[in-house]
Amino acid sequence: MHGYHGKLLLVDLTSRSAESKILDEDVLLNFIGGTGLATYLLYNYCPVGVDPLSPGNPLIFATSPLVGSRLTTSSKFAVAAKSPLTGLIGDSLSSSFLATELKNTGHDALIIVGASDFPTLLSITDDQVEFIDATDLLGLNTFETEQAVKDRLGRRYRVACIGPAGENLVKFASISNDGGRQAGRTGPGAVMGSKNLKAIGLRGHSSCSVFAPDALNVVAEDLSRRSLGPATEKYRTIGTVENLSVFDRLGTLPTLNFQQSTFDAVEAISGETFSRSHHVKNAHCANCTIGCEHVMSTTDGTVKGRMEYESAFALGSLVGVMDPNSVIKASVFCDEMGMDTISAGGTIAWAMETAGAGLIDSDLRFGDSDMVLDTLEKISNREGIGDLLADGTRIASETVGGGSGDWAMHVKGLEMPGYEPRSLKTMALALSVSTRGACHNRSSAYEADFSNRVDRLSVDDGRGRIAMEGEDRSAVMDSLIWCKFLRKAFTDFYAESAEIYTNITGMNVTPEMLQEAGERINNVKKLFNIREGWTRADDTLPRRVLTEALPTGIVKGIGLGQDELDVMITSYYEARGWDEDGMIPPEKLHELGIRISENVLAAM
Amino acid sequence: MGSPHENVNVTVEFFGSARLAVGQPEARLEVPSKSNVGIISRILVGELPGLRGIVVDDTGALLSSHTLSIGGTIFLDDSLIELNDGDRMLLFSSQMGG
Numbered sequence: 001m002h003g004y005h006g007k008l009l010l011v012d013l014t015s016r017s018a019e020s021k022i023l024d025e026d027v028l029l030n031f032i033g034g035t036g037l038a039t040y041l042l043y044n045y046c047p048v049g050v051d052p053l054s055p056g057n058p059l060i061f062a063t064s065p066l067v068g069s070r071l072t073t074s075s076k077f078a079v080a081a082k083s084p085l086t087g088l089i090g091d092s093l094s095s096s097f098l099a100t101e102l103k104n105t106g107h108d109a110l111i112i113v114g115a116s117d118f119p120t121l122l123s124i125t126d127d128q129v130e131f132i133d134a135t136d137l138l139g140l141n142t143f144e145t146e147q148a149v150k151d152r153l154g155r156r157y158r159v160a161c162i163g164p165a166g167e168n169l170v171k172f173a174s175i176s177n178d179g180g181r182q183a184g185r186t187g188p189g190a191v192m193g194s195k196n197l198k199a200i201g202l203r204g205h206s207s208c209s210v211f212a213p214d215a216l217n218v219v220a221e222d223l224s225r226r227s228l229g230p231a232t233e234k235y236r237t238i239g240t241v242e243n244l245s246v247f248d249r250l251g252t253l254p255t256l257n258f259q260q261s262t263f264d265a266v267e268a269i270s271g272e273t274f275s276r277s278h279h280v281k282n283a284h285c286a287n288c289t290i291g292c293e294h295v296m297s298t299t300d301g302t303v304k305g306r307m308e309y310e311s312a313f314a315l316g317s318l319v320g321v322m323d324p325n326s327v328i329k330a331s332v333f334c335d336e337m338g339m340d341t342i343s344a345g346g347t348i349a350w351a352m353e354t355a356g357a358g359l360i361d362s363d364l365r366f367g368d369s370d371m372v373l374d375t376l377e378k379i380s381n382r383e384g385i386g387d388l389l390a391d392g393t394r395i396a397s398e399t400v401g402g403g404s405g406d407w408a409m410h411v412k413g414l415e416m417p418g419y420e421p422r423s424l425k426t427m428a429l430a431l432s433v434s435t436r437g438a439c440h441n442r443s444s445a446y447e448a449d450f451s452n453r454v455d456r457l458s459v460d461d462g463r464g465r466i467a468m469e470g471e472d473r474s475a476v477m478d479s480l481i482w483c484k485f486l487r488k489a490f491t492d493f494y495a496e497s498a499e500i501y502t503n504i505t506g507m508n509v510t511p512e513m514l515q516e517a518g519e520r521i522n523n524v525k526k527l528f529n530i531r532e533g534w535t536r537a538d539d540t541l542p543r544r545v546l547t548e549a550l551p552t553g554i555v556k557g558i559g560l561g562q563d564e565l566d567v568m569i570t571s572y573y574e575a576r577g578w579d580e581d582g583m584i585p586p587e588k589l590h591e592l593g594i595r596i597s598e599n600v601l602a603a604m
Numbered sequence: 605m606g607s608p609h610e611n612v613n614v615t616v617e618f619f620g621s622a623r624l625a626v627g628q629p630e631a632r633l634e635v636p637s638k639s640n641v642g643i644i645s646r647i648l649v650g651e652l653p654g655l656r657g658i659v660v661d662d663t664g665a666l667l668s669s670h671t672l673s674i675g676g677t678i679f680l681d682d683s684l685i686e687l688n689d690g691d692r693m694l695l696f697s698s699q700m701g702g
């Protein structure tokens with residue numbers, strides 16, 4: 001087998017044992033790697049109805065056939081578990097050297113089950129597994145933990161770890177690797193914390209053979225060249241923070257807990273301002289020619305870190321903060337504590353509005369940057385009001401009641417990203433039906449809205465197919481794994497990806513087969529959710545989105561009615577070949593080669 | 605509304621690398637009332653040469669890295685479109701990922 005090891009490593013923290021297991025070629029061909037492989041494994045290793053923070057919830061890391069190649073942006077891995085935030089499938093991606101090191105251990109995936117009875121550092125050196133007491137690492141932030149593990153195991157080890165937020169089971173805790181990169185969304189850090197697993201150190205020496213290295217080199221060089229062209233210009237020059245001023249002007253920048261979609265003080269925290277006044281240097285993941293990461297510093301130089309649009313919106317306009325230094329501090333603090341910035345900002349924005357309504361006893365108010373920092377600290381330590389907020393917006397609003405659910409801005413329990421659905425209707429659909437909750441990355445449906453393909457301010461029954469195609473393409477990207485920021489560098493995404501996959505693995509894959517794999521992966525994600533109790537009622541948007549029109553900017557007066565959302569959701573189910581309740585008919589499963597018996601899923 | 609032979613005055617607002625390149629948030633342009641993306645980008649780079657190589661190529665065509673929009677809802681391409689005096693155009697990145 002080329003491109004894969006054909007093996008996974010199963011580690012049981014309870015019994016302190018580990019075993020290698022064979023991964024069938026059929027499974028790899030049908031689910032590719034990354035998110036696809038992790039989804040397949042989650043379906044088969046996660047007991048039905050398991051408490052996400054109990055030992056039974058498997059924590060899965062999956063690499064891909066592209067990892068270890070010279071292909072630009074391919075040093076990535078996927079993480080999956082049942083999400084403590086949503087109770088449904090949770091999957092995240094992260095980047096850099098850890099992906100290669102995990103694959104170098106001789107495994108395509110790592111599954112961790114059980115829970116340790118002492119704080120543990122899991123050391124994996126090729127197929128040697130050690131369970132090391134990590135009591136002395138407790139309380140260290142993610143950067144300190146990574147360094148401490150390297151000091152102990154050796155500097156060539158790559159480290160995945162949690163910070164205090166994961167230790168304290170903050171439900172949107174992230175897993176951190178390679179100097180603060182985060183598998184952030186859906187709370188995998190809480191799952192890791194629930195296993196008493198503080199860190200994983202990885203070191204390996206096995207590489208995979210490539211079927212056609214010369215042909216692959218030619219494609220790799222061409223792709224690297226294209227990755228430096230106009231298709232990635234924004235990511236290389238200003239970075240994703242450029243979105244702030246553009247989105248404000250387009251009326252798509254969520255502000256003050258989605259009460260409006262423009263921010264009066266946007267100039268103060270715009271990408272242009274960050275670039276002019278705070279930029280320190282560009283950085284990049286391992287093996288990436290693009291280098292979208294922009295390290296920013298506070299004016300006094302005391303705090304430095306990567307700054308992304310999603311963090312800047314969530315800790316800026318969403319909470320009404322107009323001081324770029326505070327936004328940088330809050331974002332870096334989340335990385336240190338190991339928390340998803342989107343969920344952290346979204347939950348604080350909900351708390352600000354709830355405090356303003358007199359429903360919780362707190363001084364939190366929109367625009368108070370000191371209170372944001374103070375509250376982030378309380379959340380990561382589960383202190384005071386932080387204990388309530390550490391459970392995320394959905395649970396917090398259910399606990400507080402009083403109508404605060406009306407402005408709890410989440411889908412299926414996952415806080416909303418920085419794309420206003422009322423003025424991006426295709427995105428509204430994609431957010432509502434996404435299997436992991438309010439996610440912008442599993443469909444990239446906003447791309448259609450920002451084009452002449454659709455009218456972004458109105459709905460029609462063509463959106464279902466657009467959202468589905470975006471999801472399937474994203475599933476393939478997340479499984480191979482390509483960085484999403486490379487997507488516009490492809491001329492024919494499926495044809496080029498199929499050629500590359502074949503050059504690496506020697507398995508003759510057509511563009512159609514890859515596209516079908518994307519569809520299969522999304523159907524298995526949905527199957528997982530159905531098994532966990534999903535119903536059509538879960539495919540919806542926050543009440544605010546469906547009842548309040550946008551009050552400012554060029555989208556003033558634009559809303560989104562339940563009937564309009566229903567039209568789009570129905571068109572999505574039809575495009576997917578699902579029934580009117582969103583359930584998957586047996587013939588669709590058969591068509592995709594999916595067979596299930598006694599909760600075990602097999603690829604036919 | 606202008607006839608095919610008339611010019612109209614529009615304002616182009618700059619975002620991101622375009623704004624950093626020209627050092628100003630917007631510029632007023634006189635353009636044919638029937639224009640497309642190529643016509644406008646050539647006039648734009650004639651007025652603001654700092655955009656060459658960043659937003660437009662050597663021939664004056666808009667690079668695929670950038671998008672020109674009227675009012676944030678209509679996205680210009682090669683088709684001729686009717687412009688009105690006072691229209692506001694937005695020039696921003698084509699990459700909207702975050």
Ligand code: SF4
Binds near residue numbers: 073235283291
């Ligand atoms: S484009 Fe950015 S996120 Fe993607 S691989 Fe490169 S540095 Fe990492």
